Amino acid sequence: MNNILVVMNQYVYPPNDGGKLGIYYRLKCLSTKFNMHLVIFNTENVNVENDDFRWAKNVMVVPRLKKPRYMCNSSELIKQFISWGISRMPRQSYILNSNDVRRKIKAYIIENNINIVLLETPFSYVAVDFCFLKKRNIRLVTVFHNVENIYFQETSSWPRWLSCFEKKRIEALEKIVLKNSSMSICVSPYDAEWYKSTFGIKNIKYLPSVLPQTSKTWKNSKTQYIIFFSQLSFPPNYYGLIWFLENVFSKYSDKYPDVKLKITGRISNDRERIIKKYNKNIEMTGFLKDNDFKALLENALFSIVPVKHGSGVKIKLLEALSCGMPSITTKHCYDGIRFDAVKGKEPFAVADNADDFLKYMYDFTENSCIRERMSANGYDFYIKTYGSQDNIDNWTKNIFGEENT
Template structure:
């Protein structure tokens, strides 16, 4: 198939779950013989490493710059426009609209738009056209995950923006030929908003890459990975350091907490100066860090979808301690495939149990790795996406789409 794939960010480097998903799905589809043109609006510029990573499996890579967050168009539209805040930030781009219009003069088997919040420039152009929309989260339902940095006096704006987001989601979902969710739970919620068929394409893992990882049970190292431009990851670390790790250290004083990922706040090391905290930051090769860890910890309280960091940890054979939010969308069984907890006391006790009982930790690790291999390899996700494409309306061969 000839696919036009549209993204509001560059999928390399894979510094977030969304970017990781995009990179591996694009690569997997290209390996299956599909020809892909990737149209990107990005706040970061296209450089040689990005080109080297992406261009080998793309027919074309087209990157347009995104305007500044403080641009008058963004500020005024955010306050007075009919679109939600994220849509304003990623939309209202005449250059992007013009380039997309040019591309529509060509013939496409599939047009795939990622995120409803990126859809505004294409709204008018795709009226009556067949396209697939992937929605990683229901943005209108994220609540604190989206608006946690807003002061209390902006409560009215937050409620207004949530209303705009739900209205926009309804509109975009209804225009699409198929909507794709990443979990069945999200799909159920989306089906309540639209008559458009909603399919599931799971988040995945390159299971072969992680299969060789052997964790270091004696390290006492607890690992967390996240993109700290995303508020739920910041909240998870802050909650862990303020309330959970102090309880664990009373029972396991040698335990270490390694905090890895992109955009690690520089002031955290000063706020939490304990030497048992390892400020790792972004690492290009996650398997090396996983191999030096004993447990993966996902103390997430906000967010949506399924968490790639959790799937990658399970694929690497790391036993998992997590809240319900950390394993959202994953039918994992507590005490068989991971350890569950919701309070600081429960989570600290679960971490201590895995550090103190290597046999139990190994059992969980084996079960977790088996689950990911059987249900979340990227080849499984790519096959699910191809199945969605096969459900699209058959086009007149003489028509340009």
């Protein structure tokens, strides 16, 4: 069995959000195919338990290397800013950079006969020595969860001049990592196409995230609410919701005044006040415990995912499909979760504009047969695309290398 060393820039246990779940579950599944060795940078300083990754052969946890900005005094902030500025690294790589850690990883690779290194983000490249890997003929595979420079640009709250500076650094990093990787894997088809066309990279492929098989729990009930569940601290989610409220929901409420829009998750007081001003039929649930959240999902008429910006896969859409909930989303979301289906077999509704979005909402509200069909299609698509053994086998083949299988 091949020995694979996985380098992660975050501690993904417990897998309590979509991104962590995708990484944790995929690695757990792949541990049946490889001897899995993990190097985890504990950048969030979470509590670590010995059995969090019991399926791995060994786990090396690297304590937080740089003090977070909110814990620094003025002098420390200035010193760290200068150090980062002259490092030529994006900040997400800078906080992982350590000669001592690189030496330990190099020694670990030799001692344990590692023949594949998997980077769970391009920012983790600072943990390995490209020349050393090539000299030992070690295969390097990098997973891209977003087009990182675009993701940063669309989510950054930094001053504009500093954001532009950092975006260029991230883009340069992506190009270096792509060129030095034996294989790069994107979890979004749009992202793979962007990298190919922008950098002329050929050794890159789209593979769907590996996610757990689930039960179809959504009920086609006659409840009077639809749902939007997402982190509104994430700018693309917040601005997508504002677009929906301004262009779609007011017209929908005029026709269906008894149907509420329930919005889940924590949100700042300022943003909550702004959202509530749009319509009296908006209900903010706040943070919900797991059982309450699942009950809310199971009984909603349908979900909306009106995101129009941001790279990567929209995890909330996958969560809706995984329980069989009918969903309406945008062309932008479709670019991250594409399907090839004949009319009547679509797993979710894709709206090109506000009028299309509104029409789908009318259809879903009025016709329980449409909701039931979309529920079945969406759940079947999720299981076959993300929760299948074929998907796990494709990941195995591309990590190991098709030429070696």
